[in-house]
Amino acid sequence: MTVTINEEYQEIREGVRALCAQYPDAYHRKVDEDRAYPEAYVEALTREGWMAALIPETYGGSGLGLTEASVIMEEINRSGGNSGACHGQMYNMNTLIRHGSEAQKRAYLPRIAAGELRLQSMAVTEPTTGTDTTKIKTTAVKKGDRYVINGQKVWISRVQHSDLMILLARTTPLADVKRKSDGLSIFLVDIREAMQSGMMVKPIANMVNHETNELFFDNLEIPEENLIGEEGMGFRYILTGLNAERALIAAECIGDGYWFTERVRTYVSEREVFGRPIGQNQGVQFPIAEAFIEIEAANLMRFDACRRYDAGLDCGTQANMAKYLAAKASWEAANACLQFHGGFGFATEYDVERKFRETRLYQVAPISTNLILSYIAEHVLNLPRSF
Ligand SMILES: Cc1cc2nc3c(=O)[nH]c(=O)nc-3n(C[C@H](O)[C@H](O)[C@H](O)COP(=O)(O)OP(=O)(O)OC[C@H]3O[C@@H](n4cnc5c(N)ncnc54)[C@H](O)[C@@H]3O)c2cc1C
Numbered sequence: 001m002t003v004t005i006n007e008e009y010q011e012i013r014e015g016v017r018a019l020c021a022q023y024p025d026a027y028h029r030k031v032d033e034d035r036a037y038p039e040a041y042v043e044a045l046t047r048e049g050w051m052a053a054l055i056p057e058t059y060g061g062s063g064l065g066l067t068e069a070s071v072i073m074e075e076i077n078r079s080g081g082n083s084g085a086c087h088g089q090m091y092n093m094n095t096l097i098r099h100g101s102e103a104q105k106r107a108y109l110p111r112i113a114a115g116e117l118r119l120q121s122m123a124v125t126e127p128t129t130g131t132d133t134t135k136i137k138t139t140a141v142k143k144g145d146r147y148v149i150n151g152q153k154v155w156i157s158r159v160q161h162s163d164l165m166i167l168l169a170r171t172t173p174l175a176d177v178k179r180k181s182d183g184l185s186i187f188l189v190d191i192r193e194a195m196q197s198g199m200m201v202k203p204i205a206n207m208v209n210h211e212t213n214e215l216f217f218d219n220l221e222i223p224e225e226n227l228i229g230e231e232g233m234g235f236r237y238i239l240t241g242l243n244a245e246r247a248l249i250a251a252e253c254i255g256d257g258y259w260f261t262e263r264v265r266t267y268v269s270e271r272e273v274f275g276r277p278i279g280q281n282q283g284v285q286f287p288i289a290e291a292f293i294e295i296e297a298a299n300l301m302r303f304d305a306c307r308r309y310d311a312g313l314d315c316g317t318q319a320n321m322a323k324y325l326a327a328k329a330s331w332e333a334a335n336a337c338l339q340f341h342g343g344f345g346f347a348t349e350y351d352v353e354r355k356f357r358e359t360r361l362y363q364v365a366p367i368s369t370n371l372i373l374s375y376i377a378e379h380v381l382n383l384p385r386s387f
Helices: 010-021 025-033 039-047 066-078 088-099 102-113 191-196 234-270 282-310 316-340 342-346 352-363 369-380
Strands: 119-123 139-143 146-157 164-170 184-190 199-203 212-223
Touching (some): 010 066, 025 352, 066 088, 066 234, 066 282, 088 102, 139 164, 146 164, 164 191, 164 234, 184 191, 184 234, 191 199, 234 316, 234 352, 282 316, 316 342, 316 352, 316 369, 342 352
Parallel strands (some): 119 164
Antiparallel strands (some): 139 146, 199 212
């Protein structure tokens, strides 16, 4: 299938594709059926250096930008895998690289680059506040040279397969700050240590094979040197990570979109009903063509967001729009793919139903479609604030 701008970054694409070819559909299907973590796959991606793409060369990584990182994520999804198992390391890394101290970077980045440590988790969402992030109730109170954490988080992914986690907590009560986004701070949490001393992890069974959890903090003490950047500035720091996350998720959706269109294109060209390939019917062709057009358009916005991020420019608008367009396009491609596989779309062995479930998540997480529309309405179109 000829694609437009996807001819770029061929070297990265070929490298990731070669690795992914060793983990065919049957591997991902089995991991999904077993509700397991794709340990061997993530290990191979780490060993070949792809998980350290964003780490500067001085700390042992490859020093690539978000654009290249997004190509890696796209190729994983395009090959039939699910970046959800490992994408946390990409966007969390940028939070540490951009806002961490030199001592923190020296302590962690070389070990992450070498594959000795994983930084796969970020804990923001809470059960009682949801998308209203500045209202989070988890607190971090300074006591001597430590912060004491109390509260609860929900939907925190990959905790059981990560060594480190970035945690957002309130250090100054909401009533005592000028702006609601002030007084929040981010910390680096050593997951194994925390599980011995005040953090409880409760897995959440869910529709996708996505390792995600409830977290409970009961007087968890973390050393003050684990504060990232300045106290009270955490919300701004986390936004850097969230913009990177949105651009990366957009790339993953684009990878999914190409996977669905390629699968359905092949299937409808071969499947014969009423004495001709079903793909000869325009009623079948048009939804596929429409989804493909939208994937290509979303791809342009995704590269715009990534390039702005890499140039140090504000990219909130582009990252949000890219995520919106790409999640919508991949979902339309998923629907067309399932629909035109007929009954076989529901059979596990075709992998369509698995990818269908996986790509559906991105309408809701890491930010719901409605909240993106709200961002664009208020921050780009200057419409009155609704909340
Ligand atoms: C599998 C999975 C993995 C996740 N991993 C992580 C993770 O690693 N770390 C983390 O911190 N979080 C994670 N999340 C949480 C995710 O970011 C949130 O689920 C998402 O941001 C939506 O928040 P919520 O579930 O609290 O929904 P709510 O905030 O309760 O919103 C529910 C729905 O209501 C609508 N809505 C809400 N407010 C408005 C409004 N003002 N205007 C219009 N519509 C509105 C939206 O459609 C939204 O989808 C994960 C979630 C899932 C499902």
